[in-house]
């Protein structure tokens with residue numbers, strides 16, 4: 001009997017993902033038939049070799065969602081659409097050439113970011129966030145810190161003012177929650193980005209929005225706004241979860257607890273281990289087959305959707321011994337994907353600087369930081385896409401703010 005497709009939902013993605021991927025692999029092999037909410041079929045590619053093939057062959061496995069053989073069956077308000085299309089659609093779906101053009105503009109704007117300044121910016125915003133909690137002796141390092149920091153930095157790099165940062169953070173977090181405030185969040189983000197572009201067209205400055213306006217190669221304002229929001233969505237939540245998951249590892253694992261006091265190398269080691277063990281984007285969208293083909297022994301039809309099983313591939317027994325933790329130095333994981341559409345190298349460097357600096361600032365400012373709850377009571381958000389904590393409550397000796405509130 002053919003095993004039935006696996007629903008890409010449910011509490012096991014949250015509570016025991018490693019066991020779930022192991023079972024899927026045993027039952028279905030490296031390319032797993034899955035079904036998304038609403039009964040939409042797709043393939044989840046968990047095999048390391050197969051994921052390499054999927055992300056490496058951009059002609060056979062395209063990013064062009066126009067190829068999707070299920071698109072006519074899907075209503076425009078399907079809640080998973082922004083995740084599957086990986087964009088907040090403000091207009092028609094871009095063609096493959098349009099996608100490439102936008103990716104080039106986004107990458108160019110990121111290349112223009114000064115990494116030395118980025119470190120300084122991260123330290124400044126991190127210090128400001130810690131100033132708001134350091135006097136109390138307790139904090140939730142997810143809500144008060146990790147979920148606030150990356151977007152505040154990306155917003156400043158784009159050209160938004162410091163005063164606009166917190167409002168944009170709230171709007172994006174509301175949008176990503178997908179609850180009743182999601183639409184208001186989207187409106188706030190689109191209006192703010194559109195106003196920023198108008199201001200930069202009138203008077204360019206030294207920021208990513210001005211770079212995109214100047215080098216946009218004919219992209220419309222709407223397309224540039226979509227590109228800015230795309231960067232914000234992929235950068236914010238994934239970097240926030242990288243910070244949160246690495247801090248959890250350092251606060252709960254004895255190997256790191258011993259060196260928590262000023263242990264710089266242990267920060268890099270924890271961050272690297274998280275990319276192998278519980279990467280922020282556990283499954284991600286997506287590619288569409290441009291013709292009938294085979295992958296991992298499965299027959300794939302033209303227009304089928306294939307999802308990137310990034311965490312599953314990182315745990316593929318063909319590339320590692322089950323149960324053995326991967327340590328620093330080995331970067332052959334799939335956490336940033338692979339091939340032409342992978343996370344741009346400059347973006348990876350930026351994420352590493354933001355996450356690493358964010359953790360170092362915590363260790364500097366709150367040297368005796370410790371978990372305020374039992375480690376086994378920590379919970380993850382219910383998502384088959386992202387891997388991130390709902391909260392990380394900590395306690396520490398209260399210290400004065402660097403810049404007390406006036």
Ligand code: HEM
Pocket residue numbers: 055103106107110230231234235236238239242279280281284285286335336337338340341342343344347348350351354
């Ligand atoms: C400063 C932080 C970051 C920035 C600015 C950023 C930027 C981007 C951009 C622009 C893309 C789209 C590339 C394209 O469509 O061609 C992308 C894709 C992606 N990013 Fe990042 N990113 C950041 C952090 C991260 C982190 C922390 C992770 C995970 C650990 C991550 C994983 C990915 C993945 C898996 C993709 C999809 C690649 C694919 O489809 O093959 N990113 N990122």
